[in-house]
Structure formats: C-alpha cells, structure tokens
Amino acid sequence: MVVGVLALQGSFNEHIAALRRVGVKGIEVRKAEQLEKVSSLIIPGGESTTMAKLAHYHNLFPALREFVRLGKPVWGTCAGLIFLADKAVGQKEGGQELVGGLDCTVHRNYFGSQLQSFEACLSVPELASKEGGPETFRGVFIRAPAVLEAGPEVKVLAEYLTSSEKEGGQGGEKVIVAVRQGNLLGTAFHPELTADSRWHSYFLKMAGEVEEGTSNSTVTIASSSDLSLPFNEHTANDLPIFE
Numbered sequence: 001m002v003v004g005v006l007a008l009q010g011s012f013n014e015h016i017a018a019l020r021r022v023g024v025k026g027i028e029v030r031k032a033e034q035l036e037k038v039s040s041l042i043i044p045g046g047e048s049t050t051m052a053k054l055a056h057y058h059n060l061f062p063a064l065r066e067f068v069r070l071g072k073p074v075w076g077t078c079a080g081l082i083f084l085a086d087k088a089v090g091q092k093e094g095g096q097e098l099v100g101g102l103d104c105t106v107h108r109n110y111f112g113s114q115l116q117s118f119e120a121c122l123s124v125p126e127l128a129s130k131e132g133g134p135e136t137f138r139g140v141f142i143r144a145p146a147v148l149e150a151g152p153e154v155k156v157l158a159e160y161l162t163s164s165e166k167e168g169g170q171g172g173e174k175v176i177v178a179v180r181q182g183n184l185l186g187t188a189f190h191p192e193l194t195a196d197s198r199w200h201s202y203f204l205k206m207a208g209e210v211e212e213g214t215s216n217s218t219v220t221i222a223s224s225s226d227l228s229l230p231f232n233e234h235t236a237n238d239l240p241i242f243e
C-alpha cells in the first residue's frame with residue numbers, strides 16, 4: 001500500500017516517518033497528478049490558511065475534492081482536519097478554502113494560541129486492541145482546532161474534557177477531537193509527533209477496508225509492540241512552531 005501525504009507545508013515528514021515505522025511507504029504529494037498514484041491520503045498538521053493558499057496556487061483543490069468524493073480514505077490531522085471539514089469558524093478575514101466532505105463545523109484555534117498548546121491523555125475505545133491493549137492515547141495539541149458540530153453520519157472517536165478556562169470554552173466541557181465519517185478520519189491532535197503508531201495503524205486498517213469494500217465505521221486494531229516505546233518528549237516550549 002502506498003499512502004500519499006500532502007506535502008505543501010507542516011508535519012508531512014513526520015507522517016512519512018510514522019508510516020515507515022509501521023512498514024508502509026508514504027509519498028509526498030504536491031501536484032494533482034501525484035494524487036492519481038496513491039490510494040489514500042494524509043493531510044498533515046501545519047497552518048491551514050497557508051496550506052490552503054499553496055493548494056490553491058498549485059490548483060489542487062479540485063483534485064483533492066474529487067479524491068474525497070470518490071470515497072478514497074483521507075486522514076486530516078489538525079490543520080488537515082480543518083481542511084476536511086465542511087465548515088470552519090475562527091478563520092482569518094476573507095475566510096479560507098476547504099476541501100470539505102466531513103459533515104462538521106470546526107473551530108480553527110479552539111484551544112487558543114500557540115502558547116496554549118498542550119498534551120492530554122484521551123480515551124479512544126477504537127484504539128484498544130482485541131487483546132485488551134490500552135484505549136488511552138496521549139494527544140499532542142498544537143494551536144489545535146476542535147469539532148463544534150458533527151452531522152449524523154459522523155462517528156465521534158475521542159473527546160477532550162476541558163479543565164480550565166484558559167484552554168478555551170468554559171472548562172469542564174467535552175469537546176470533540178477525533179471523528180470518522182466513512183472514508184474520512186479527522187484528529188485535532190498530532191499522532192505523528194508521538195512514538196505511538198496506533199492512529200497510523202487505524203488509518204491503514206480503515207484504508208484497507210475501504211479498498212476492499214468492507215468498510216464500516218468500526219476498525220479493529222491489533223496490539224502493537226510500539227506501545228512500549230516512550231512518547232516523544234514534547235513540551236509546549238519545544239513543539240514545532242506552526243504559524
């Protein structure tokens with residue numbers, strides 16, 4: 001399986017490295033014709049406004065929309081989630097172009113500025129292995145978006161309980177941070193910045209099922225030896241800066 005990774009801006013190298021760790025080749029996609037060579041696509045985190053400008057410049061939007069429309073598997077992380085949403089709020093003046101397809105409204109910077117970046121332990125039942133592996137996942141949130149509204153076809157895979165007012169919202173509020181709608185997967189955080197490759201395995205399994213035509217919204221994750229690896233030691237101060 002060859003997975004395309006949109007390589008206009010942001011953490012595309014980290015996704016390619018994460019794919020390599022699970023034994024899959026990821027190839028950089030910058031042009032519409034390169035999309036024809038891949039069966040699934042990851043849209044990385046970064047800065048969605050900049051990425052949208054670059055995608056527009058390279059005339060990629062029609063091909064990306066067609067890719068989604070054809071039912072090919074696409075995973076958007078952070079800025080990539082914003083790209084996939086049908087609607088985004090909190091955009092810069094004049095708005096920004098979206099690929100769409102995911103029946104969601106996202107807030108671009110729900111958790112605040114770069115300084116409000118954080119890590120949090122999330123409960124993700126879909127990531128638990130059959131053998132009873134953990135369902136918890138350490139999410140790295142960098143100036144992260146959140147899903148404000150999700151349509152009936154959207155399955156919520158993870159929520160985050162805000163604990164204080166400075167993280168946005170009123171505190172003690174549940175916000176949606178991971179979703180799946182058929183062939184589309186969206187995470188508000190950055191699994192490619194951790195050593196835990198279960199989200200990449202989840203996407204590959206999902207992509208395999210979409211290709212075989214046996215897709216439903218449930219994917220079984222095999223237990224992964226990667227779980228014993230330590231997480232990368234990111235702190236809010238040494239996280240990559242995405243403007």
Ligand SMILES: NC(=O)CC[C@H](N)C(=O)O
Pocket residue numbers: 044045046047048049077078079080082108109142143144145242
């Ligand atoms: N880490 C990220 O991808 C941040 C996304 C950012 N909030 C945006 O609007 O693009």
